[in-house]
Amino acid sequence: MPQNLVWISRAFLVGMAVFGIFYTYTYLTRTWTFAFSGSENWQNLWFIDDEAVIPFAHRFVWFLLWKPAFIATLVMIFSSLRLVILLLRGTYFEPPVVRSLQWVGGSAAVAGFCGLAGSVFEPRILTTYGAEKVAPLRIVPDSGEIGILLTGLGLFLLARFLHVTVIMNRENKEIV
Amino acid sequence: MRPETMMKTARNGAFILTIPVAVELVYYTYSALSRSIAFCFTNPDRWNKHWRVDDGTIIELGPRIGYFAFWLFVILASVVAFVVGLYILDRCRRGFVFDVKTAQGLRILGGVLAFAMVIDQVFQSMNAYLITRFNEAGPEPIKWFYDPSDFKTFSLAIILYLFGWVMLKGIEVANENKGYV
Numbered sequence: 592m593p594q595n596l597v598w599i600s601r602a603f604l605v606g607m608a609v610f611g612i613f614y615t616y617t618y619l620t621r622t623w624t625f626a627f628s629g630s631e632n633w634q635n636l637w638f639i640d641d642e643a644v645i646p647f648a649h650r651f652v653w654f655l656l657w658k659p660a661f662i663a664t665l666v667m668i669f670s671s672l673r674l675v676i677l678l679l680r681g682t683y684f685e686p687p688v689v690r691s692l693q694w695v696g697g698s699a700a701v702a703g704f705c706g707l708a709g710s711v712f713e714p715r716i717l718t719t720y721g722a723e724k725v726a727p728l729r730i731v732p733d734s735g736e737i738g739i740l741l742t743g744l745g746l747f748l749l750a751r752f753l754h755v756t757v758i759m760n761r762e763n764k765e766i767v
Numbered sequence: 768m769r770p771e772t773m774m775k776t777a778r779n780g781a782f783i784l785t786i787p788v789a790v791e792l793v794y795y796t797y798s799a800l801s802r803s804i805a806f807c808f809t810n811p812d813r814w815n816k817h818w819r820v821d822d823g824t825i826i827e828l829g830p831r832i833g834y835f836a837f838w839l840f841v842i843l844a845s846v847v848a849f850v851v852g853l854y855i856l857d858r859c860r861r862g863f864v865f866d867v868k869t870a871q872g873l874r875i876l877g878g879v880l881a882f883a884m885v886i887d888q889v890f891q892s893m894n895a896y897l898i899t900r901f902n903e904a905g906p907e908p909i910k911w912f913y914d915p916s917d918f919k920t921f922s923l924a925i926i927l928y929l930f931g932w933v934m935l936k937g938i939e940v941a942n943e944n945k946g947y948v
Contacts, residue, residue, distance in 0.1 A: 592932075599925070671926055734791075738791075742923045745927075748781055748859070752864045
């Protein structure tokens with residue numbers, strides 16, 4: 592690997608590790624505080640009545656709503672780290688690289704999809720108790736999440752192409 | 768499954784993926800530009816009466832053009848990334864997967880996407896400052912705006928860039944082997 596790419600890869604490893612920790616911490620703190628530890632947070636929303644009582648089970652549903660996207664993002668981060676470590680070790684056209692790339696693409700696509708799905712249900716869950724009107728389910732076309740979904744699908748597809756190439760190379764070697 | 772069948776399936780996948788990418792390219796360009804144009808030019812009250820801006824403030828045309836040009840960078844970078852993505856998908860669909868142009872396209876896509884995410888972070892952090900520049904008490908400070916989507920996309924962009932390099936390396940080795948044979 593050329594020296595500049597080695598530096599990019601190393602910087603990526605450090606950056607992704609830091610982002611993984613920061614993302615986990617901020618995400619869990621924010622969702623936990625909003626759902627459980629500070630009940631006033633939910634009631635402080637401008638469209639929620641101050642006297643409203645939001646049951647624990649309902650708060651738990653909101654808490655779980657964003658978890659698939661969160662878990663998929665963590666998988667994406669770990670798979671990315673694994674993939675870059677493999678590349679740094681000089682492993683390129685081997686099954687572990689293909690698997691890692693599939694995991695990166697697949698988990699990114701799942702994260703993007705779950706992010707979009709979560710934003711469809713969130714307004715309804717937030718307005719079930721204490722709001723004047725329950726918000727309808729509606730698709731929020733968040734460009735960020737759509738971008739992650741499409742890029743993830745693209746990477747997954749590239750991994751499929753790489754997979755075929757690895758198989759063909761192996762067959763060619765066997766023939767030789 | 769035989770490799771030929773797998774390759775055909777993957778090529779069909781590239782064709783299918785082209786459709787949502789093309790739709791998102793049109794939708795994103797339209798929505799991002801119409802939002803920025805309305806905020807800066809056609810609906811000036813969106814800025815004048817923004818909740819961060821002092822009552823009665825009138826934003827002149829100059830700062831509006833500057834703000835629009837500012838965001839145009841991010842929009843254009845994202846549009847270029849979409850177009851390069853479509854180009855790569857089209858090449859994959861036609862069977863030019865392990866090809867120099869496809870590999871270079873991947874590197875460009877990764878680079879442009881990473882650049883777009885970095886400037887998006889920078890501009891989002893400066894957004895409140897730019898909007899409130901003409902407040903009597905002075906502008907709001909530049910504050911880091913944390914958007915995890917930008918970080919996720921940035922990481923995928925780096926993977927694309929590295930993968931482009933891996934492909935180029937593979938093509939180089941294959942060509943050397945051919946020459947040797």
